Amino acid sequence: MSPIQTHIQWLIQTPPLPLPILLPALFLAISILTVGTYTLYNLKFHPLSAIPGPFLARETPFYPIYLYYHGDFALHMRHLHSVYGEFVRLTPNHIAVSSPTSFKQLWTTKGFEKGDFYDAFALGISKNRDLFTIRQNSFHSQRKRIHGNIWSMTSVLEMEKYIDELIELFLQRMGRLADEKELMDVGLWTWRYTYDIIGELFFGKAYGFLEKEQDIDNLMAAAGAVAPFEGMMGMAPVWAKPFMMWMLAIPNIARGIMNFQKVKVTGKKLVADRMKIMENQDKSARNDMLGKMLSIVWEKGERVDWTVLDVEQECFVAMVAGNDTVSISLTVILYHLAKNPSSIARLQHDLDEAAKNGALSPTIAYKEAISLPYLVATINEGFRIHPLFGYPVPRVVPKGGAEVCGRWWPEGTELGTSCGVPEKNKAIFGEDAESWRPERWLVEKEKAARMWDEVCAFGIGSRACIGQHIAQAEMTKLVAQFLLEFNIETASEWDCLERWFNKPQNIHIKVTRRNRAT
Numbered sequence: 001m002s003p004i005q006t007h008i009q010w011l012i013q014t015p016p017l018p019l020p021i022l023l024p025a026l027f028l029a030i031s032i033l034t035v036g037t038y039t040l041y042n043l044k045f046h047p048l049s050a051i052p053g054p055f056l057a058r059e060t061p062f063y064p065i066y067l068y069y070h071g072d073f074a075l076h077m078r079h080l081h082s083v084y085g086e087f088v089r090l091t092p093n094h095i096a097v098s099s100p101t102s103f104k105q106l107w108t109t110k111g112f113e114k115g116d117f118y119d120a121f122a123l124g125i126s127k128n129r130d131l132f133t134i135r136q137n138s139f140h141s142q143r144k145r146i147h148g149n150i151w152s153m154t155s156v157l158e159m160e161k162y163i164d165e166l167i168e169l170f171l172q173r174m175g176r177l178a179d180e181k182e183l184m185d186v187g188l189w190t191w192r193y194t195y196d197i198i199g200e201l202f203f204g205k206a207y208g209f210l211e212k213e214q215d216i217d218n219l220m221a222a223a224g225a226v227a228p229f230e231g232m233m234g235m236a237p238v239w240a241k242p243f244m245m246w247m248l249a250i251p252n253i254a255r256g257i258m259n260f261q262k263v264k265v266t267g268k269k270l271v272a273d274r275m276k277i278m279e280n281q282d283k284s285a286r287n288d289m290l291g292k293m294l295s296i297v298w299e300k301g302e303r304v305d306w307t308v309l310d311v312e313q314e315c316f317v318a319m320v321a322g323n324d325t326v327s328i329s330l331t332v333i334l335y336h337l338a339k340n341p342s343s344i345a346r347l348q349h350d351l352d353e354a355a356k357n358g359a360l361s362p363t364i365a366y367k368e369a370i371s372l373p374y375l376v377a378t379i380n381e382g383f384r385i386h387p388l389f390g391y392p393v394p395r396v397v398p399k400g401g402a403e404v405c406g407r408w409w410p411e412g413t414e415l416g417t418s419c420g421v422p423e424k425n426k427a428i429f430g431e432d433a434e435s436w437r438p439e440r441w442l443v444e445k446e447k448a449a450r451m452w453d454e455v456c457a458f459g460i461g462s463r464a465c466i467g468q469h470i471a472q473a474e475m476t477k478l479v480a481q482f483l484l485e486f487n488i489e490t491a492s493e494w495d496c497l498e499r500w501f502n503k504p505q506n507i508h509i510k511v512t513r514r515n516r517a518t
Contacts (some may be wrong), residue, residue: 008343059092063091074498076458096392097101100427106417107463115394117394123313126310156470163200164198166197178512187328187505192210192220195219197474202288223253328502329386332382333381338489338490343436364481365477377439377442381437383455392415396415
């Protein structure tokens with residue numbers, strides 16, 4: 001009998017494997033085949049296989065989450081570009097781009113829309129999404145036309161006196177720290193300030209963070225716990241998101257979610273209370289942002305599809321979003337000023353001279369503050385020196401493909417620019433791009449505008465942050481008034497932990513009152 005016949009006879013006579021053994025073996029074989037095929041495709045046959053990057057990034061969609069857990073996404077992205085060049089494959093379908101003007105091109109080129117990253121932040125209060133999470137550009141433009149004017153600088157400055165009141169309270173608290181020789185926890189105090197600003201401008205009353213010097217309704221703790229979870233969920237592939245919901249059982253995240261639900265209830269009540277006041281035509285009702293949004297509901301809500309639920313949703317977004325970014329930027333500015341006495345000296349000289357010449361009111365107006373070039377340069381440098389987040393938030397290449405940065409990309413490709421890369425570009429910002437130097441912004445307007453295009457603080461074009469005017473006003477006014485009345489000195493080095501936001505931590509500075517001639 002031949003060997004082949006012998007083998008066939010053996011197969012016939014051998015009893016079949018029992019199912020408890022056969023099924024796992026079959027599953028293992030199929031899994032190995034699937035993974036092998038997926039790996040081979042991504043390495044050799046994927047349309048983006050020629051783009052270099054770490055092996056894990058080219059093979060799986062989880063490399064961004066790995067960087068996320070590492071806690072220094074922005075630094076890693078700069079390292080990756082230094083190793084792999086202009087284009088880095090971050091996942092099989094997500095490419096990080098570092099070319100000059102790439103940030104502006106991705107944000108302003110027609111047809112490039114937001115990816116599914118933003119789905120993780122959608123609230124679902126209204127049938128329509130809020131402006132931040134709307135992915136379609138045309139729908140975003142339509143919704144923005146409904147209430148965009150409410151966010152204009154003109155509208156914000158109509159409420160400037162309320163910002164002034166909170167700055168005065170902030171300075172009172174700084175005075176107490178100075179008198180008691182207590183160090184200022186910069187991140188904590190700027191966070192309290194920015195949250196109270198939103199409460200004042202939206203709901204006609206500050207939450208009380210500055211007044212009571214504590215977290216109100218655990219709002220700050222909730223944001224600190226939930227935002228990192230949402231960021232990681234956004235980075236995860238769509239098919240993996242359901243498998244990550246177990247993280248809601250983590251005590252810190254669970255408490256944050258519960259507190260967020262309480263915030264929703266609070267916001268809903270604030271809207272309902274304001275509606276009653278306005279329906280009764282109470283003349284004491286403040287014409288703040290909430291009042292203006294509700295007025296749109298009554299004036300043309302049915303025609304433009306703008307309901308009370310839309311108002312509740314935008315108010316909730318305002319309550320929990322934007323405060324982190326403004327607080328981080330203020331913290332960065334005050335930290336670098338404290339570390340650079342020459343910057344403080346020049347800024348305070350300009351403030352003193354302007355006050356002496358009558359160009360500044362005792363309570364500095366925003367329009368007065370922005371007339372001081374070095375102050376504006378200081379704010380701009382604060383935005384540039386420290387990226388708010390390092391994840392290259394993706395834009396999706398439209399149907400038919402498109403050329404970006406001299407290369408043709410197939411439709412569906414996700415492209416993004418990590419903020420820390422263009423903001424440290426030596427070709428744009430000089431050989432000292434790693435260093436704090438506000439003077440770099442004291443150039444002709446055209447050059448300063450080109451430089452600003454590489455700063456990712458608010459985005460660019462029609463999808464730029466709608467709250468940027470609030471941020472500019474509250475930051476510029478506070479820095480001016482604070483440095484006019486106080487000196488600051490660094491008392492500790494900072495740590496940074498990037499869990500979605502690139503948040504400086506454990507920053508303490510010494511605050512002392514200035515002895516200036518009045």
